[in-house]
Amino acid sequence: DAGITQSPRHKVTETGTPVTLRCHQTENHRYMYWYRQDPGHGLRLIHYSYGVKDTDKGEVSDGYSVSRSKTEDFLLTLESATSSQTSVYFCAISGQGTETQYFGPGTRLLVL
Amino acid sequence: DQQVKQNSPSLSVQEGRISILNCDYTNSMFDYFLWYKKYPAEGPTFLISISSIKDKNEDGRFTVFLNKSAKHLSLHIVPSQPGDSAVYFCAASEGSQGNLIFGKGTKLSVKP
Numbered sequence: 001d002a003g004i005t006q007s008p009r010h011k012v013t014e015t016g017t018p019v020t021l022r023c024h025q026t027e028n029h030r031y032m033y034w035y036r037q038d039p040g041h042g043l044r045l046i047h048y049s050y051g052v053k054d055t056d057k058g059e060v061s062d063g064y065s066v067s068r069s070k071t072e073d074f075l076l077t078l079e080s081a082t083s084s085q086t087s088v089y090f091c092a093i094s095g096q097g098t099e100t101q102y103f104g105p106g107t108r109l110l111v112l
Numbered sequence: 113d114q115q116v117k118q119n120s121p122s123l124s125v126q127e128g129r130i131s132i133l134n135c136d137y138t139n140s141m142f143d144y145f146l147w148y149k150k151y152p153a154e155g156p157t158f159l160i161s162i163s164s165i166k167d168k169n170e171d172g173r174f175t176v177f178l179n180k181s182a183k184h185l186s187l188h189i190v191p192s193q194p195g196d197s198a199v200y201f202c203a204a205s206e207g208s209q210g211n212l213i214f215g216k217g218t219k220l221s222v223k224p
Contacts, residue, residue, distance in 0.1 A: 042216040099144045103155035
């Protein structure tokens with residue numbers, strides 16, 4: 001298995017509070033991604049990173065921001081959580097020039 | 113508009129028989145296709161992929177077929193085993209480092 005961990009694995013928070021999810025990899029892969037999975041929608045890309053301090057928006061980026069200050073860490077922040085952001089969040093990584101992405105175990109977020 | 117479609121939300125198959133999961137896409141620029149398997153409470157795991165220069169790729173019990181003219185791919189699992197019961201996602205990308213676009217998934221149940 002690719003060395004990807006996500007923290008926390010579960011979180012319950014209240015509407016309006018900030019939340020930060022962390023993805024950590026030990027593979028030294030250049031590319032990192034954040035997805036959310038919701039019933040009836042499959043996996044949708046939120047943001048991705050193609051290097052330290054290099055990030056770009058995905059399909060559903062509104063309400064989310066990301067940061068990557070080190071190769072191994074990619075943070076996803078919900079500045080002010082809303083109930084529509086209740087979801088399961090997956091981090092993924094991929095190496096240079098390869099389409100195959102490897103996923104972390106996921107973070108289940110509930111916004112009350 | 114969905115670029116990658118998995119029109120069957122679920123599929124039930126008897127152990128030992130063939131499972132066929134289907135995926136259609138609309139973007140003719142997609143040139144790399146992947147299948148992922150996902151168990152509950154786990155991240156998706158990479159299963160098999162195919163480049164648009166091929167029409168078939170095989171890995172053990174798993175074979176992916178690509179029909180570019182029909183913009184259709186399928187995953188065949190032979191013989192199916194109860195441990196194959198999972199949600200299967202089809203994904204596609206454009207270019208060597210294009211972002212993956214996922215279908216909504218098909219839940220496969222293999223009955224003993």
